[in-house]
Amino acid sequence: MKISVRNLEPTKVKLTVTVDTEEFNPYLDAARKEIGKQVNIPGFRKGHVPGKIIDQRIGFGAVASEAVNAAVPELYSKALEEKQIHPMAQPELDVQEVPTSAKDETKLKFVATVERRPDIELPELNGLEIEVAKPSVSDEDVDKRLENLRQRFGTLVGVDRPAAKGDFANIDLTATINDEAVDSQEGVSYELGSGTMLDGIDEALEGLSAGEETTFESTLQGGDHEGEQALVKVKVNSVKSEELPELNDDFAQEASEFDTLDELKADIRKQCESDLEARQATDARDAFIAKIQDGLDIPLPKGVKAEMVEQQLKNVTADPDKATDEQKKEAEETVEKELRDQMVLDALAEKMDVKVSQNEVFQFLASIAQQYGMDPNRFIQAIIQNGQIGSAVQEVGRSKGMVAGMKAVTFKDTEGNALDLSKFLGEAAEEEEEQSVEAASAAAAVADEIAKQDDEKPAAE
Incomplete structure (x- = not known):
């Protein structure tokens, strides 16, 4: 087999593969046998028809077509491997x-x-030192968590006054475009100042009392008219204020297993310290990836990037064509980082000579299935049938490569003390807590397909 490679772009190649007759003949013979199993030719049993007879009766063109269909994918894979x-x-x-x-x-x-993935020359890892910021728990961190706990035990009480920031208003909404109602909602509870609804709603509601209404202009965030400007009428049905319990020993006893507020605070501080350890490990991972990418000029494959950007936009808006400039910019930045990280981790996995076992891949897929509340065995079979098992193998390889790479370097805090990340780089760490966008999207697609199949099944009588 002769292979010539022409670089069209830094991330795109053209392979011309010429196959020797001796190498193509086995595919022709296999095609003749396969065709012989499917046809009836007088005087011969199925599966025992000589190749020459198949060529004569069925035609060499049909044989060659069958052989090409089998040969090209296999020979293409061999060409990729040979040319790395x-x-x-x-x-x-x-x-x-x-x-x-x-x-x-x-x-x-x-x-x-x-x-193709561009050639990436990673730095030598042995002797490499990476600095990670030393986290510390402040009184403010403890107070913030304590306040969150306090809010969980708060109660809403109706007030006879205009709504203010922090209040909860029960509202009715009607959106119109060119005097035509396009959306409406009733009895919606909204916290003023939270910024979780339409732009301009906080300013419109502040100062309104129960029974009052007003209008404001805003851009719709969903539905058939997403991204369009609309006139929104909002009516306040009621205004409620949140009343929080006092921070004392009684609260500690109600909200926890502790008898005093000081004991509760001490426990919250321990929780903060434990979370900061995990956060430091995450920071170490991010610093590691940034360090091995430092100084590298990594071109991105244009077609792959375009597809990923479109998928990213589909996750944030129903119609990617109507995405805002800000959404497009954010999607591009997210995809560019995702792609660079993926390619660097693939190169790292090769550098660390990572091997991926079938059991590791199945464990990875089972963890994704669990996230979607699906039967692991059925999910794994669907992944295999959809031809996505290769992506799962690649994802596990990236995770293992990162763990191996992080074990090979030294992490230190800003004071020069070596960090012990062994708790986070053990076997359990090989299963990333946050799966990549690509893996999550693939999992969601398979999950949706299986759910659709279930919906289409006739109900049991």
């Missing part, structure tokens, strides 16, 4: 030459154009 090319997407395949008869000496020739 790491594809980032499905290739564009163009079969250019095929023998027209068993005696034709024309060689199978095909061209594959594919986006």
Whole structure:
């Protein structure tokens, strides 16, 4: 097999593969056998028809077509491996030459154009030191958590006064465009100042009492008219203020297993310290990835980036074509970081000579299935049937490569003290708490497909 490689872009190559007759013949023989199992030819049993007879009766063209369909994907994979090319997407395949008869000496020739991972020269890890900020728990951190706990035990009490920031208003909303109502909601509870609804609603509600209403202009955030400007009428049905319990020993006894407020605060401080350890490990991971990327010029495959940006926009808006400039910018930045991280971690996994077992892949998929509340075995089978098992293997490899890489370097805090991250770099750490966007999107797609299949099944009588 002769392979020539032409670089079209830093992340795109064109492979021209010419297959020797001796290498293509086994595919022709396999095609003849497969066809022989499916046809009835007088005088011969199924599966025992000589190849020459298949060529005569069925036609060499049909045999060659079957052989090409089997040969090209396999030979393409071999060509990638031989030339050490790491594809980032499905290739564009163009079969250019095929023998027209068993005696034709024309060689199978095909061209594959594919986006590839660029060559990435990672730094030497042994002896590499990475600084991570030393976290500390402040009184403010403890007070913030205590206040959150206090709010969980708060109660809403109706007040006879205009709404103010922090109050909860029960409201009715009607949105109109060109005097036509396009959306309406009734009895919605909204906290003034939370910024969780339409732009301008906080300013519109502040100062209104129960029974009063007003209008304001805003951009709709969802539905068929997402992104369009609308006139919104809002009516206040009631105003409630949150009353919080006093911070004393009685509260500590009601909200926890402790008898005093001081004991509760001490426990909250311990929780904060434990969370900061985990946060420091996350910071160490981010610092590690940033360090090995430092100084590297990593070009991104344009087609892969475009597809990922579109998927990212679909996650934030129903119609990506109507996305705002800010949404597009944020999606591009997110995808660019995601892609660079993925490619660097793939290169790191190779550098660390990471091996991925079948059991590790199945554990990874089972953890995703659990997140979606699905049967792991059924989910894994769906992933295999959809041809997505390779992505799962790659994701596990990235995680293992990162763990191996982090174990090879030294982490220190800002005071020069070595950090012990062994608790976070053990076997359990090989399963990332936050899966990549790509893995999560693939999982969601499979989960949705399975759910749709269940909905379409006829109900049992």
